[in-house]
Amino acid sequence: MTHETTVTRYAGTLTELAADLGDLRYDALATFLQDLSAKIDRDGRADAGRGRKKLAASLHACAAHLADAARETQTAWQISEPFMSPVAERLAKRRPLSNARTGVKYELGPADAANRMETDPTTVVSICNEPPIYDLLFAERCTGKPYAPADAERFLAWAERGWHDGTHFVYLIRSDSGEVAGAVDIKSANLPSAEIGYWLSARHSGVMTNAVCALCEVARGTGYAELFGLVRQTNIRSANVLRRAGFTPGETLTKNGIRYDRWAIVSHDRATPG
Numbered sequence: 154m155t156h157e158t159t160v161t162r163y164a165g166t167l168t169e170l171a172a173d174l175g176d177l178r179y180d181a182l183a184t185f186l187q188d189l190s191a192k193i194d195r196d197g198r199a200d201a202g203r204g205r206k207k208l209a210a211s212l213h214a215c216a217a218h219l220a221d222a223a224r225e226t227q228t229a230w231q232i233s234e235p236f237m238s239p240v241a242e243r244l245a246k247r248r249p250l251s252n253a254r255t256g257v258k259y260e261l262g263p264a265d266a267a268n269r270m271e272t273d274p275t276t277v278v279s280i281c282n283e284p285p286i287y288d289l290l291f292a293e294r295c296t297g298k299p300y301a302p303a304d305a306e307r308f309l310a311w312a313e314r315g316w317h318d319g320t321h322f323v324y325l326i327r328s329d330s331g332e333v334a335g336a337v338d339i340k341s342a343n344l345p346s347a348e349i350g351y352w353l354s355a356r357h358s359g360v361m362t363n364a365v366c367a368l369c370e371v372a373r374g375t376g377y378a379e380l381f382g383l384v385r386q387t388n389i390r391s392a393n394v395l396r397r398a399g400f401t402p403g404e405t406l407t408k409n410g411i412r413y414d415r416w417a418i419v420s421h422d423r424a425t426p427g
C-alpha cells in the first residue's frame with residue numbers, strides 16, 4: 154500500500170482538513186478519532202506481524218493516544234450537549250484566524266462550558282483594563298473602578314449561560330498558546346437581525362476584522378439575515394473594522410446623549426476584508 158501525503162478525495166490542504174474536522178460536533182469528532190485510532194492500531198498489528206517491532210510499538214502508542222483523545226472529546230460532548238439550543242448548536246464553531254498585520258495564527262471559539270477551563274480570567278481582567286476598552290465599554294458599569302477579577306468571572310459565567318440558554322453567543326479569540334486576545338459576540342438569537350459587539354487587546358491588533366468576518370460567515374450559515382453594530386461616532390477604529398468586514402453605515406441614533414452609527418451587513422453581502 155502507498156502512503157499518500159494528501160487526502161485525494163479532499164480538495165483542501167491538510168491544515169484545512171484539520172480545521173474542518175475540528176468544526177465537527179464533538180460526538181462526531183469523537184467517532185472520527187476513535188476510527189482513526191482503530192486504523193492506526195490495525196496498521197500496528199500488521200507491522201508487528203511483519204516483525205517490525207519498534208514501528209508497531211510506536212503505532213500502538215499513537216493509537217492509544219488517539220483513543221484517549223476520542224474519550225476526552227466524547228466527554229466534551231457530554232458536557233455541551235444538554236446545553237445546546239438549535240441556534241447555539243449551529244453557532245458553536247471554531248474558526249482559524251490570522252493577524253492581518255503579523256500573519257500570526259489565532260482561533261475563534263465559543264466561550265461555552267466546554268471551553269471555560271481553558272480561559273484564564275486574569276488575561277480578561279488585564280485586557281478589559283486597557284484604556285480604550287475600559288473607557289468605552291466598562292468605565293460606566295464599573296463606576297470608574299478598575300475592571301476586577303470578579304467582573305471577569307461574571308463575564309465568563311454570563312457567556313457560558315448564553316450558550317446554555319441559547320440567548321447570546323460570546324466567542325473568545327485566542328492566540329496559538331491559548332491566551333485570550335479578545336472577544337466578539339452576537340447579542341441575541343433573533344435571526345432576522347442581531348447586534349454584535351467586540352473588544353481586542355492592543356497587543357493583538359490586526360485580528361479583529363478577520364474575527365468579525367469569520368463571525369459573519371458562521372452567522373450566515375446559522376440563518377441570521379442581518380447583523381449590526383452600534384458604533385460611537387468618535388470610535389473610528391471600530392467603524393474601520395466594520396467597514397473592512399463589509400458592513401455599511403445606516404441610521405444615526407442617540408443613547409444617553411451619545412451619538413451612534415448603526416452599521417449593518419445582510420446575509421447576501423459577502424464579508425470581504427479590505
Ligand SMILES: CC(C)(COP(=O)(O)OP(=O)(O)OC[C@H]1O[C@@H](n2cnc3c(N)ncnc32)[C@H](O)[C@@H]1OP(=O)(O)O)[C@@H](O)C(=O)NCCC(=O)NCCS
Nearest residue numbers: 253285286351352353358359360361362384390391426427
Ligand atoms: C475596535 C477594536 C476591536 C479595533 O481593533 P483593531 O486592532 O484596530 O482592529 P483590527 O485588528 O481589525 O485592525 C488593526 C489593523 O490591522 C489592519 N487590518 C486588520 N484586518 C485587516 C485585513 N483583513 N486586511 C488588511 N488590513 C487589515 C487594519 O488596517 C488596521 O490597521 P490600522 O489601525 O493601521 O488601520 C479595538 O480598538 C477595541 O477593542 N476598541 C475598544 C472596544 C471597542 O471599541 N469595541 C467596539 C464597540 S462598537
